[in-house]
Amino acid sequence: MLNFCQYRICSILLINLLIFLSKASYAQVSGSLLIPxxxxxxxxxxxxxxxxxxxxxxxxxxxxxxxxxxxxxxxxxxxxxxxxxxxxxxxxxxxYRFKTLFMHTGQRQGDVIQGDLIIRGGGDPKLSTEQFWRIATQIKASGINEITGDLIVDAHFFDAYDRAPSWEVDRTQQAYDAKLGALSLNFNTISVHLQPSDQVGEMIRTWLEPATPYIQLQNTAKTIHRGKTTVSAYRSPEESLGQVYLSVRGQLPIGSQEKVIRLNIDNPIRYAAETFKAILQQTGVKIDGMTKISYNPVAGQELYYHLSDPxxxxxxxxxxxxxxxxxxxxxxxxxxxxxxxxxxxxxxxxxxxxxxxxxxxxxxxxxxxxxxxxxxxxxxxxxxxxxxxxxxxxxxxxxxxxxxxxxxxxxxxxxxxxxxxxxxxxxxxxxxxxxxxxxxxxxxxxxxxxxxxxxxxxxxxxxxxxxxxxxxxxxxxxxxxxxxxxxxxxxxxxxx
The missing domain is CATH 3.40.710.10 (DD-peptidase/beta-lactamase superfamily)
Known part of the structure; x- marks a missing residue:
C-alpha cells in the first residue's frame, strides 16, 4: 500500500508525465509540415x-x-x-438592386413632353451604353418624339466629391482611377479603338466607344511599315466650350492587331448625360434644351426606371x-x-x-x-x-x-x-x-x-x-x- 506521501509523489509524477506528453503532442503540431x-x-x-x-x-x-x-x-x-x-x-x-429613375416635368401632349427630362442617378456602378440604348428605345416606343425642356441629372444620391477623400487630388487618366458619380456610365471610362491603315504613311483608323458629340477625337497617329508601337491617347483635362477633346498620337505598324485604350472621364455625370441625350436623338427623340446637373432632389412624374442586376x-x-x-x-x-x-x-x-x-x-x-x-x-x-x-x-x-x-x-x-x-x-x-x-x-x-x-x-x-x-x-x-x-x-x- 502507498502511504499519502508516496501517493502524492506518484500523482505529481503522473501529472508531469501527462503535461510532457501534451507538450510533445503540441510540439508535434508545431513541428508538423504546414508550419515550417x-x-x-x-x-x-x-x-x-x-x-x-x-x-x-x-x-x-x-x-x-x-x-x-x-x-x-x-x-x-x-x-x-x-x-x-x-x-x-x-x-x-x-x-439589392440599384435604381436609375427617368422622370419628366410639365405635361405630355401627344408625342411631346412640354417640360424637362430628369434622370435621377442611384449610384449604379454597372450602367452601360447597351442599357442606355434599351432605355432610350423604350422611351421612344412609349410614343414620345420630343422633349421641349432640358435634360436634368438629379445627382443628390451621392455627395459631389468624385473620389475617395484620402486619394491624391491629382489623378491619372487610367481606367482604374475612374471618378465617381450618382449617375455613371461604362465605369466612367471611354474606349479608344485603334487600327493601322492599309497604306503606310496614312493616319491610323480610330473611333470611340461610345461615340458621342460630347467628346471630339483628334487623330495624328500614323501607320508605319515596321517598328515599335508608340500610339497613345490623352484627353483634355477640362471641357472647352462644352466639349472634351481626346488626342491620339504616335505610330502603329501596318498589319498590327486592333488596340484598345481605355481612359477615365473628367466629368462623369455630364459624360453619362450627354451620351444618353445623343442616344435618345439617334432613336428619334429630340431634346430641345440644355444639359444640367443638380445635387438637390428634382421632382417629376415617373416615365421609366431601370434596375441593375442583384x-x-x-x-x-x-x-x-x-x-x-x-x-x-x-x-x-x-x-x-x-x-x-x-x-x-x-x-x-x-x-x-x-x-x-x-x-x-x-x-x-x-x-x-x-x-x-x-x-x-x-x-x-x-x-x-x-x-x-x-x-x-x-x-x-x-x-x-x-x-x-x-x-x-x-x-x-x-x-x-x-x-x-x-x-x-x-x-x-x-x-x-x-x-x-x-x-x-x-x-x-x-x-x-x-x-x-x-x-x-x-x-x-x-x-x-x-x-x-x-x-x-x-x-x-x-x-x-x-x-x-x-x-x-x-x-x-x-x-x-
Whole structure:
C-alpha cells in the first residue's frame, strides 16, 4: 500500500508525465509540415520580414493555425475589397438592386413632353451604353418624339466629391482611377479603338466607344511599315466650350492587331448625360434644351426606371476584375441607403467600422480610408481579414453570396489561370491585391478531405516583383491545402 506521501509523489509524477506528453503532442503540431513550410516561404530574401504577415484559421471554429505578424498594421491593397463586399451584403442584402429613375416635368401632349427630362442617378456602378440604348428605345416606343425642356441629372444620391477623400487630388487618366458619380456610365471610362491603315504613311483608323458629340477625337497617329508601337491617347483635362477633346498620337505598324485604350472621364455625370441625350436623338427623340446637373432632389412624374442586376452578381464582377470604381460606388451607396442622402465616404466608412465590430473582428491597428484599397493611407491586419472571412463563413443569410463573390483560382475561367497547375485548383477562393512593392492574397482553401481554412497573406515593401510574390503566396495556399488535414487533427486532439 502507498502511504499519502508516496501517493502524492506518484500523482505529481503522473501529472508531469501527462503535461510532457501534451507538450510533445503540441510540439508535434508545431513541428508538423504546414508550419515550417509556411515559415520557409515567408523567409524569402526578397521579403521585408518586418512588413510581412500571414494568418491561417480553421473553419468553422475560427481556431488560429498559423500566425506571423498577424496584428501588424499593413497595406492590404485590393484585399480591402473583401471588407467592402462583406459590409455591402450585410447592409444592402444580396438582392439589392440599384435604381436609375427617368422622370419628366410639365405635361405630355401627344408625342411631346412640354417640360424637362430628369434622370435621377442611384449610384449604379454597372450602367452601360447597351442599357442606355434599351432605355432610350423604350422611351421612344412609349410614343414620345420630343422633349421641349432640358435634360436634368438629379445627382443628390451621392455627395459631389468624385473620389475617395484620402486619394491624391491629382489623378491619372487610367481606367482604374475612374471618378465617381450618382449617375455613371461604362465605369466612367471611354474606349479608344485603334487600327493601322492599309497604306503606310496614312493616319491610323480610330473611333470611340461610345461615340458621342460630347467628346471630339483628334487623330495624328500614323501607320508605319515596321517598328515599335508608340500610339497613345490623352484627353483634355477640362471641357472647352462644352466639349472634351481626346488626342491620339504616335505610330502603329501596318498589319498590327486592333488596340484598345481605355481612359477615365473628367466629368462623369455630364459624360453619362450627354451620351444618353445623343442616344435618345439617334432613336428619334429630340431634346430641345440644355444639359444640367443638380445635387438637390428634382421632382417629376415617373416615365421609366431601370434596375441593375442583384448586388450579389455585381460583387462577383467587382472582385473578379478588382474594380476600384465599383467598390467606391458601393461604399457610398451603403451610406446613402443607411444614413441618408447624399451618400458619402465618411458615413460609408463609419458603417463599415460598425460592421467589423458587430462581426467581432479584431480591429486593433485597422484604419480604413476607402473601399477599394487604392489609398496608401489604409491600414489592415491579416487577423482582421481572417476574422471577417471566419465570420462570413458562418452566416447563412449572406455567407454563400460572399464566398461566391470571390474568384475561383485555378479553374477554367479566363481570369482564373493562376494556380491552374496546383493540386488545389478549383478549391481556392481568393482576392488578390497589388500596389507598388505590395502583394496580398486572402480567401478560403479546402483540403482533399473537405476541411476549410481562411487565410490572409500580406507582403509589404517586398522586392520580389509580381511574379515571385505570387509564387510565395501560392506556395502557402498549396501547403494549407495539402497539409491542413493533419494539422487540424492534431490540434483537435490537443483541445480534447
Amino acid at each position: 513550410t509556411v515559415d520557409n516561404a515567408l523567409n524569402s530574401r526578397c521579403l521585408d520580414a518586418s512588413q510581412t504577415a500571414a494568418s491561417v484559421v480553421s473553419l468553422p471554429s475560427g481556431r488560429q493555425i498559423y500566425s506571423h505578424n498577424s496584428l501588424q498594421p499593413l497595406l492590404a491593397a485590393s484585399v480591402t475589397k473583401i471588407i467592402t463586399t462583406a459590409a455591402a451584403l450585410h447592409y444592402l442584402s444580396p438582392e 448586388l450579389s452578381l455585381i460583387l462577383k464582377e467587382l472582385n473578379t476584375f478588382s474594380n476600384n470604381f465599383m467598390a467606391e460606388q458601393i461604399l457610398k451607396t451603403i451610406a446613402a441607403e443607411k444614413v441618408g442622402t447624399p451618400g458619402s465616404h465618411e458615413n460609408g466608412l463609419k458603417l463599415v467600422e460598425e460592421f467589423l465590430q458587430l462581426s467581432h473582428v479584431n480591429t486593433q491597428g485597422v484604419l480604413l480610408q476607402d473601399g477599394s484599397g487604392l489609398s496608401r493611407k489604409n491600414r489592415m491586419t491579416t487577423q482582421a481579414i481572417t476574422d471577417v472571412l471566419s465570420s462570413m463563413y458562418s452566416r447563412f443569410d449572406i455567407g454563400p453570396d460572399f464566398i461566391t463573390a470571390l474568384r475561383v483560382m485555378g479553374a477554367n475561367g479566363v481570369l482564373s489561370q493562376r494556380l491552374a497547375k496546383s493540386p488545389a485548383r478549383g478549391q481556392i477562393r481568393a482576392k488578390t491585391g497589388t500596389l507598388n512593392r505590395v502583394s496580398t492574397l486572402a480567401g478560403y482553401v479546402a483540403t482533399p478531405h473537405g476541411k476549410v481554412f481562411a487565410y490572409a497573406i500580406f507582403l509589404n515593401n517586398n522586392g520580389c516583383g509580381p511574379w515571385r510574390a505570387d509564387r510565395i503566396e501560392d506556395r502557402i495556399v498549396n501547403a494549407i491545402h495539402e497539409l491542413g488535414d493533419n494539422t487540424i487533427e492534431y490540434t483537435a486532439s490537443i483541445a480534447q
